Amino acid sequence: AQSVTQLDSQVPVFEEAPVELRCNYSSSVSVYLFWYVQYPNQGLQLLLKYLSGSTLVKGINGFEAEFNKSQTSFHLRKPSVHISDTAEYFCAANAGGTSYGKLTFGQGTILTVHP
Amino acid sequence: NAGVTQTPKFQVLKTGQSMTLQCAQDMNHNSMYWYRQDPGMGLRLIYYSASEGTTDKGEVPNGYNVSRLNKREFSLRLESAAPSQTSVYFCASGLSVQYEQYFGPGTRLTVT
Numbered sequence: 001a002q003s004v005t006q007l008d009s010q011v012p013v014f015e016e017a018p019v020e021l022r023c024n025y026s027s028s029v030s031v032y033l034f035w036y037v038q039y040p041n042q043g044l045q046l047l048l049k050y051l052s053g054s055t056l057v058k059g060i061n062g063f064e065a066e067f068n069k070s071q072t073s074f075h076l077r078k079p080s081v082h083i084s085d086t087a088e089y090f091c092a093a094n095a096g097g098t099s100y101g102k103l104t105f106g107q108g109t110i111l112t113v114h115p
Numbered sequence: 116n117a118g119v120t121q122t123p124k125f126q127v128l129k130t131g132q133s134m135t136l137q138c139a140q141d142m143n144h145n146s147m148y149w150y151r152q153d154p155g156m157g158l159r160l161i162y163y164s165a166s167e168g169t170t171d172k173g174e175v176p177n178g179y180n181v182s183r184l185n186k187r188e189f190s191l192r193l194e195s196a197a198p199s200q201t202s203v204y205f206c207a208s209g210l211s212v213q214y215e216q217y218f219g220p221g222t223r224l225t226v227t
Contacts, residue, residue, distance in 0.1 A: 009155075034215055043119075043205060043218040044158075051214070090157060102173060103148075103216060105157035 002026065002095040006106035013081055014114050021076040021109045023091030032094040033074040034103070035065055039087045047089075050074065061085070086113045116141050119219035121206050127225045128196040136191040136222050138206030146209040147189035148173075148216060149181060151202040158205065164189055165211075196226045 007022040025031060032051050036044040048059025055067040065076045074091060091106040122137045140147065145166045150158040150173075160173030164183040178200060180192045189208075193200060203223050207216040 004157075032214075036218075043220045044207075046215050046217070049215050092158075102160055102163070103158075105159075107155055107157045 002031075002093055002102070002104045004091050004093050004104050004106040006089075006091050006109050008109050009107065010110045010112070012112045012114060015083055016080050018079050019077065019081050019085075019111065021089050021091075021111065023074045023076065023106055025072050025074065025091075025093045025104075033065075033067060034092045034094070035059065035063070035074075035076050036090045036092060037061075037087050038090065038108075044090065047076070081111070081113045083113050083115060085111060087111060118142065119206055119208055119217055121204075121219040121222050123222060124220070125223050127227065128193075129227055130197060132196050133192065133194050134196065135193075136204055136206075136224075137188070138190065138219060139188045140206075140208040140217070141187065142208060142210075142217065143186070144208035144217075145186070145211050146216075147183065148207040148209070149179070149189070149191045150205045150207065151175065151200075152205060152221075153202050161191065161204075196224075198226045200224065201226045 003026045005024045013019045034049045035047040038044050048057050050057050050067045058064045063078050088108045088110050090108050092103045119140045148163040149161040152158045159175050162181040164170045167186045182190045203221050205221050206219040209216040
């Protein structure tokens, strides 16, 4: 079965510092990968997606992620964070094939940006 | 476009009561989904509908039923609510099953 692991439940960082949120997935078939952001008391908003092609994916708000098939990872990065980036971030995978449509989510990483 | 809308935003039920959560999307998407979100557990798929006229169970379907009323609307019904169903419920839609999903604002349900 597909599983997604976010390696850090909480990441504190100072404003303007770089940040990396780590995500590993398990799949024996082609996989589509996504990062979502959730601000307090809101729904999930898509940050970026990897479907195929270039392994470096750029998203909204200056975020990017790199798909690494050999390490089964899809880490999210931002070179300089802002206070407004404080939120919970979810990595998700869609294994396709007979499991298509069933997004599997990681447990979430709470990013807190301090002034 | 309103995107994905959900009603109600908040609901309190007593154990054993029933209710239906409503979801609608105006993006002409084929696929629709219901998730529940619990602290520390991410989101878990309850049911999904790959296209109008079809529904399938997800990871945690017990205690729920769904109806894909038409292409736009996908409802989730709790026939006999239990405290374990206290959660935040999200509806989502997608162009088709292999692509990204777009989420509604959520319904916060408390069962006492």
